[in-house]
Amino acid sequence: MNPMESRIILGCMRIAALEATELRQLVETSLAEGVNFFDHADVYGKGRCEELFGEILAGNPGLRENIVIQTKCGIRPGLYDFSKEHILRSVEQSLRRLKTDYVDVLLLHRPDTLMEPEEVAEAFTTLEAAGKVRWFGVSNHHVMHIELLQKWLPQKLRFNQLQFGPAHTGIIDAGINVNLYNDRAVDRDGGILEYCRLKGITIQAWSPLQFGFFKGVFLGHPDYAELNRVLERIGEEQGVTPAAVAIAWILRHPAQMQVVVGTTNACRVKELSQAEQVSLTREQWYEIYRAAGNKLP
Numbered sequence: 001m002n003p004m005e006s007r008i009i010l011g012c013m014r015i016a017a018l019e020a021t022e023l024r025q026l027v028e029t030s031l032a033e034g035v036n037f038f039d040h041a042d043v044y045g046k047g048r049c050e051e052l053f054g055e056i057l058a059g060n061p062g063l064r065e066n067i068v069i070q071t072k073c074g075i076r077p078g079l080y081d082f083s084k085e086h087i088l089r090s091v092e093q094s095l096r097r098l099k100t101d102y103v104d105v106l107l108l109h110r111p112d113t114l115m116e117p118e119e120v121a122e123a124f125t126t127l128e129a130a131g132k133v134r135w136f137g138v139s140n141h142h143v144m145h146i147e148l149l150q151k152w153l154p155q156k157l158r159f160n161q162l163q164f165g166p167a168h169t170g171i172i173d174a175g176i177n178v179n180l181y182n183d184r185a186v187d188r189d190g191g192i193l194e195y196c197r198l199k200g201i202t203i204q205a206w207s208p209l210q211f212g213f214f215k216g217v218f219l220g221h222p223d224y225a226e227l228n229r230v231l232e233r234i235g236e237e238q239g240v241t242p243a244a245v246a247i248a249w250i251l252r253h254p255a256q257m258q259v260v261v262g263t264t265n266a267c268r269v270k271e272l273s274q275a276e277q278v279s280l281t282r283e284q285w286y287e288i289y290r291a292a293g294n295k296l297p
């Protein structure tokens with residue numbers, strides 16, 4: 001990871017409903033807490049999230065070069081589209097909305113099975129040569145998607161954004177349950193965690209506090225009573241909130257992941273950023289994993 005990139009990323013998927021003053025406060029608090037990496041996508045709020053963020057940038061000369069802006073492309077209504085034409089058009093529109101000349105990182109949002117890797121390579125090379133994108137990555141991609149892309153791309157894919165948190169542990173379950181017949185032994189991601197570690201690809205854990213696919217936040221949820229009890233107890237011991245312990249649980253993994261938090265509340269950013277000061281023992285880490293309902297073989 002570049003030293004400029006914070007390990008906690010502020011996800012901007014939910015900012016569309018914020019007033020300009022609230023968003024300014026969210027961004028200012030993030031920066032004050034050392035969170036300088038902001039995650040967008042062309043589709044968040046149908047472009048509104050990038051637009052609002054662009055207004056903050058326009059009103060704060062000097063801010064742009066002190067932050068890392070990431071956006072994504074490739075999702076269209078009812079389909080995925082990694083064609084050269086779509087990638088180039090999407091980035092142009094994102095730059096216009098964000099009111100900037102470049103994004104630091106561009107991710108391909110969800111695998112497009114009709115992808116032609118040669119076309120993606122042409123699009124990335126055009127964007128890189130024009131100074132419109134500095135680094136590239138993917139999101140929700142498994143090992144062979146990355147291998148296929150990387151065969152043609154001259155650029156190294158530096159990031160893979162994947163859902164991961166105490167209540168969504170798919171990327172580690174199969175590795176813990178190797179050689180067993182239970183459901184958790186099913187390898188749904190092709191060993192993506194180990195692959196990213198081997199290749200030096202930083203995993204960005206999205207929706208760290210959610211369970212299921214946007215089913216809700218596990219904090220305070222009755223289905224996760226044991227997990228909440230353990231997070232609260234460790235939080236009390238370390239003087240932080242249960243949410244911060246949950247984020248610390250992700251940061252503690254030796255894969256050195258980044259965590260994409262999606263709060264729109266400046267006070268919560270402050271609380272969550274305390275995660276970087278929490279140190280979890282191996283015993284506590286596995287206790288949290290088990291408390292979320294996972295069994296060790």
Ligand SMILES: NC(=O)c1ccc[n+]([C@@H]2O[C@H](COP(=O)([O-])OP(=O)(O)OC[C@H]3O[C@@H](n4cnc5c(N)ncnc54)[C@H](OP(=O)(O)O)[C@@H]3O)[C@@H](O)[C@H]2O)c1
Pocket residue numbers: 010011012013014039040109139140161162205206207208209210217219243260261262263264265268
């Ligand atoms: N690559 C992908 O496919 C993909 C998919 C989904 C998301 N993402 C990225 O990941 C980011 C995070 O996703 P997410 O928003 O689902 O993540 P999250 O951080 O797990 O959830 C944030 C949501 O939880 C709420 N929340 C309730 N209690 C909270 C507490 N104590 N602390 C913090 N938040 C609490 C927040 O409400 P308040 O706002 O009121 O705090 C907010 O609605 C997105 O913004 C986006 O950038 C990527």
